[in-house]
Amino acid sequence: MSISFGGDYNPEQWPEELQAEDVRLMNEAGVDLATVGVFSWALLEPEPGAYDFAWLDRVLDRLGAAGVGVDLATATASPPPWLAHRHPEVLPVTADGTTLWPGGRQAFCPSSPVYREHALRLCRAMAERYAGHPALRLWHVGNELGCHNALCYCDMSAAAFRTWLAARYGDVTELNRAWGTAFWSQRYGSFDEVQPPRTVTATANPTQQLDFRRFSSDEHLANFVAERDVLHEVSPGVPVTTNFMVTSHIKELDYHRWAAEMDLISNDFYVTAADPEGYRELAFCADQTRGLAGGGPWLLMEQSTSAVNWQPRNVAKQPGELLRNSVQHVARGADGILFFQWRASQAGSEKFHSALVPHAGTDTRVWREVVELSRTLDRLDEVVGSRTVNDVALLVDYQAWWACELDSHPSVDVTYLDRPHAVHAALTDLGIGVDVVHPDTDLSGYRLVVVPTLYTVTDAAAAAIDAAVRAGATALVTYFSGITDEHDHVRLGGYPGAFRDLLGIRVEEFYPLRSGERISLSDGSGADVWTELLHLDGATAEATYADGPLPGVPAITRHEHGEGVAWYAATRLDQHSLDALVRRVATEAGVRPIAPGRAGVEITERTDGQRRWTFVVNHTDTDAEVDVAGHDLVRDAAHDGRVPPGGVAVIRR
């Protein structure tokens, strides 16, 4: 067992003669897994039903002969131009009725039967041809599904939406109740009258919007499942994956629902170049991916060796950054580190995306770091299959994200990921590991459950959190949590309806702040964006507002509830103040750091039940003192208590 290493291999972009050099360089770089065929549909099926597999046979044979395993795409990620030319109705349509044409990628409606039929035919042909190929390691359905065509509003999607709604609600009366159509005279007489939330006068019904997101995620998932089932049938025993995009700027698919259907969780992650602390988003998303993988190992399907091409300013990675990013992923559960892509393209939209082999060739910093990274990962192979055990669960939910960021809310400054990221950063800087998990996750093992901005929550999830606290756990809830149920109906009687009892408080009114307005708390904390007219109903006030619109009103509360304690932060604490609160809450909850951390030094652990490996990633420019004894796999030497600036360590204890 070893950590997989490699990336997307697109030999069709190059003369076939170059493949010999490709394989030679792959061997030099220790590549053992190549993703092949992702964008090959147009070559594999140059006209409808006529397949040309010969070139791909040669690619797989060559890779297999060189000892490079293949993550084989079903090649359905992007249909050839002939599909839309022959079937224009396959093209996706935006909310305002704009047709999206071929020329990019993913130009298909997720509810299109024509797309589905053609994709499954190709998928079956691929499976039949390559099921037994010795190089085959993994099936790769589509690619970054829904990245550009997540939401389609065409007439075909509208019809599919109606079918989905009929299945969800049974009869239209139930839909009317769920959508609250008594408001604004929206009562539907039949499902036939329902439309997707296309561009409307005023603002669209929020539950309609929410259900359309649920529907859209399900439609893409159905496409995945359909291919997966073909692969399971024709190529049994080979695991099937598709690469998620767990990141802070994509929220289109409810990966929690997807995860249950996957043989192996894989993810694509690209650092946000504009953010000097972009590694924090990486850490969060890697933890979230591990959560989707049920805590078990997962695969980093794509990252970049250096800059990408699609951000406004595609900053190159600094020396060492690639190693740090990669070890961050392994530290948080990845058992493979793959890249987009092997060789930098000469043409097309992503020609300025970095690759393992740059435009400038192998006499380059990037190539040397790639080879060095591969060698380093080799020394970590023993962690493969190990898992992570943490005391802290941080709850995230794509559906809550969707609902939280709908229009017509109290403040546009309340965004969903803000508090999850901030609490995660606070815990990480303390050296405390966090599981980023869905509210439906079994919470019984956790000392601390963080509930950040969980605007929408089901009765069951709220009850599970309550039960965990009653049983002795600590909860930390932040504002705008527990406000609505799964239909986005407000839970009445005072906010936060789902958590009033848990928190021992009652909020009668939200007091969002004006743009840029900052306030102080009685304990010296600073905050902005949000305050609430809150009453204690069993809780104690740990801090009150010193100024702002609600001086003297409780801002941070603590409530002993059953055997446990529930905290509430009713305002948007600045990071420094939040750090202090999290430290206090975690300490009181008996959550101990793996080793005492500090800002910019990540300390996490994996274990196979017997051995433990402590991962240290030092993002700072000073030595990190980490008082842990053991063998540092990275340097293959005893850990001497310090990790150098920009360095990493993996200490077997």
Place this chain on the structure above:
Amino acid sequence: MSISFGGDYNPEQWPEELQAEDVRLMNEAGVDLATVGVFSWALLEPEPGAYDFAWLDRVLDRLGAAGVGVDLATATASPPPWLAHRHPEVLPVTADGTTLWPGGRQAFCPSSPVYREHALRLCRAMAERYAGHPALRLWHVGNELGCHNALCYCDMSAAAFRTWLAARYGDVTELNRAWGTAFWSQRYGSFDEVQPPRTVTATANPTQQLDFRRFSSDEHLANFVAERDVLHEVSPGVPVTTNFMVTSHIKELDYHRWAAEMDLISNDFYVTAADPEGYRELAFCADQTRGLAGGGPWLLMEQSTSAVNWQPRNVAKQPGELLRNSVQHVARGADGILFFQWRASQAGSEKFHSALVPHAGTDTRVWREVVELSRTLDRLDEVVGSRTVNDVALLVDYQAWWACELDSHPSVDVTYLDRPHAVHAALTDLGIGVDVVHPDTDLSGYRLVVVPTLYTVTDAAAAAIDAAVRAGATALVTYFSGITDEHDHVRLGGYPGAFRDLLGIRVEEFYPLRSGERISLSDGSGADVWTELLHLDGATAEATYADGPLPGVPAITRHEHGEGVAWYAATRLDQHSLDALVRRVATEAGVRPIAPGRAGVEITERTDGQRRWTFVVNHTDTDAEVDVAGHDLVRDAAHDGRVPPGGVAVIRR
């Protein structure tokens, strides 16, 4: 006679069982007028032609039995989904061809015969059923007409526009003249060739744009009049209204033309939360509403008890703010204070809009302030029916607003409402009452006529202003006034063409300033945005530019004209400098304050010819000294010369 108090009551959003509590609470809060049925079309006519009035009968009966009068909507505000499902051509279309779908509200083209037919059928059915209902006090046509569908560019609208143009111009030659189609080769051979100002290459003909706005306002008005006529026929003697939206961010309908068709003027007003001095906009709009009501009393049909849901940051009202806002409206002519809505919705787009009964119930600040407000208004009942007499007229015109803000103008920084608001604030801070009226209003009673940014003006209106000054009044004109006629043709010979003689000046060229550029005047005033190369032609220069592109050129002029005086401010004075100018002009014109005012303290008056009531609203955080003798109705005590911070007084003299 008493001040009406209540709001929109939408019991269809709740279980019928709740109605008993609703009525009990209405009585507790002193509600005597409830607006019912605004968004009930889909429930009242669940399928075409099949009405279900039973539930509404029970609502009206229950309200009537409890002594709550009903402002009954014709329920045509928002058609049910079945209308667009059966008649897709009813949907509105934007300038770029985007169809606006159901899912919000008002999803209909104002020129749609299908909408009109269905709406009138419902209106007649409503009128026939409820004409004699004892609870009925007022008919309410539609709701916020044109809020989201003011301008429709569909083919049906295009046809109606052609009909409207043919009626306006008689023959196409006259249209060609009015629209200046010799420019850019736009001459029309027949009305058939004319289109609405849909998205064009370059910029659309300005007169086409202006006429399209006139047409659109007229189409909505025609819908109102059609319903009103049915109501007058079937339900004679019951007044008919529709709620205007006189505010600074909606300019779509020419309410001056509408006012003539209304039995009672009513308005919706929501404070702009981002503006810490949002009460100033309220004061202006309330004065403008009174102007539309011919100076007579009017009804505040909607305001919010606290935050709304549709602004970016929906700041809650501070304690006392609801009382101040409400008294502002009464002070400026309102004889009723109503709210949207009775009970905060649990679902839908506006669930975070505050209400009389909040999500958190009646043990809340909002409910207590509502009840207290109702008690306070009871003490003011004696003012009902009284009017306001002021020495100052400030001229506003929706058509000038439209024209002023068309594209291809000298500077995007010249916006229509800027100067009206600034002068109104200056006068208000002096304790001077202002009538905000249309240029066609009889000006004979006014000592001071303010003409701010009246870009477009008819010959008749310009002559009336001139005549008023010749007869002894004072005029204060600000830049970019009198530039074009009603066809938006420039008045030649030097700006401002309509007012050159009045002002005794001739402007040969506009000198807009660059973004952020600030200049000084010889009298120490500061200004920005705009300057003019101005020559005196009878006027005297009261201040010249000290710097900027035109040093030494007159910036503020004064002209003795007949028995009166005409002032001109050729640049955008900052508020402080404008305050000084307005003080000087008003003083010289013999306009005296009701009582000496100061910034943030509003002093206005109503009178019934015998009694006078002085209203004081103190928006500041210090005592307001108001040296007026009489009985303060609010405290039911003799006025002691001061109004506390945040307080109000209504002093009967």
Place this chain on the structure above:
Amino acid sequence: MSISFGGDYNPEQWPEELQAEDVRLMNEAGVDLATVGVFSWALLEPEPGAYDFAWLDRVLDRLGAAGVGVDLATATASPPPWLAHRHPEVLPVTADGTTLWPGGRQAFCPSSPVYREHALRLCRAMAERYAGHPALRLWHVGNELGCHNALCYCDMSAAAFRTWLAARYGDVTELNRAWGTAFWSQRYGSFDEVQPPRTVTATANPTQQLDFRRFSSDEHLANFVAERDVLHEVSPGVPVTTNFMVTSHIKELDYHRWAAEMDLISNDFYVTAADPEGYRELAFCADQTRGLAGGGPWLLMEQSTSAVNWQPRNVAKQPGELLRNSVQHVARGADGILFFQWRASQAGSEKFHSALVPHAGTDTRVWREVVELSRTLDRLDEVVGSRTVNDVALLVDYQAWWACELDSHPSVDVTYLDRPHAVHAALTDLGIGVDVVHPDTDLSGYRLVVVPTLYTVTDAAAAAIDAAVRAGATALVTYFSGITDEHDHVRLGGYPGAFRDLLGIRVEEFYPLRSGERISLSDGSGADVWTELLHLDGATAEATYADGPLPGVPAITRHEHGEGVAWYAATRLDQHSLDALVRRVATEAGVRPIAPGRAGVEITERTDGQRRWTFVVNHTDTDAEVDVAGHDLVRDAAHDGRVPPGGVAVIRR
């Protein structure tokens, strides 16, 4: 021979009686060339095929009788409303499918056969009627072609695009190669499958985008050529032009390809009012227009006497600015100074555009400056026909501009014109004249060739630059040059692929900077936006990075190459640092100023081979010392060594 003076004359906007005054005032102002008929189609052909020339006959006769020559438009600039009414398919369509309607101007698809047929019919009728008219001096095809309809994505355009591609590539395999369609599964089976780059999912293929721009420019050019051929046939001997829009904010047409088809190059130029140094853009564009004219004289077809109407803030020209702007154009090769338009419109979109005769009439600053300008230009008549000889060529290319600013590039902060403008300013402030020319221009006469941001370059152009340097010239290349070939394929092996040998460097990776990030160089220079991981390969480092992401890496390099020297600036030097570099490079290259310059003082020259005229334009508020001996034509006196603040001089030597 004299410098032409005049402007667009649109008498159809006014009563015919006014023409007598027009002609009288034209004579007073020395107008000798009037552009007539530009927007007259709708009047000349009020219905299809029925022409009315009588009014135009009278206009031409009147002008001819008064000695005013006519630049006669073919009147095809903007079709009448009846064309789209009868043939809706003629309307242009945007990338997202929005139809652009009549109401502005140019509402036609450039590939429309219907437009072409109607335009050519009118063109022929015009030519036949006026070929022999004594006032005719010049034919004016269309007007600002492509200003608003440059890119059309309708089905007709799509079909024409396919035809154009088939002609360019012969077979679809070659298109697939050129477009790199192996990326993202975009391989086309036939030309029928190809679409214009309409709105896509993700980002459109860059070569598709580039070819669509080439196609679009060619379609407009074909319309021009079709009219020109009719004019040449029917009206031989009369030169044909169309007015270019060489400016920094329009890049739609590849005027280099157009120039070859023109009898006379003419240009419209409007100063950017927001830019206090807008004269610099004027200077650059005038040099570029001269480059398009092959160095020979050209005609300024349009400028404004003062403000325009279509910028956000239309700042008026300061006294003297009109003279300076006009002399700038003459100094850089213009033999005529014309304006839009004669008389300021009373109606329509451009009524606030300044004119020779303002709204306020002739007792105005503008009119007096117009008359004075005309008198001044009379004194410069002797320069007509003279040319300019410079030592410096600065290479610009519309196709490189298009390609450079496509999406998915390393940094949005790299914009095409930034470096050309900055180097031009540096040279101008040194008193050095520059030819702004296309890379295909013969470079043999130049001492210095500036290659700024020439992202895309053909092999031939790169070879010509290389050859020029080998033969002894100096080259100054700036970053992001020579990156791709004409298909936008990256030149492999290290950047800048086309210029690695020339520059003696190899760049392995781009390091764009974050927004607002500033860095220093070892020589004290400051820079931002861009850095590169650069290796010397024969060159020497003249400066390295002192900080930023690449400390110690070369930032400015110098390479002796054959008999010449090639410099490279790998970062975006601030203007001050670039000035120093340009001074050093120019001095070393033996490029000498006409006279020593300074910031804001333009010194240029024209010569007829015998005489030389030195033009000095002083944009500053202090005297410009210019040590040149000769007769100043402007003052008609010996030049005394100084040009006053804001003044101009034309010194015959």
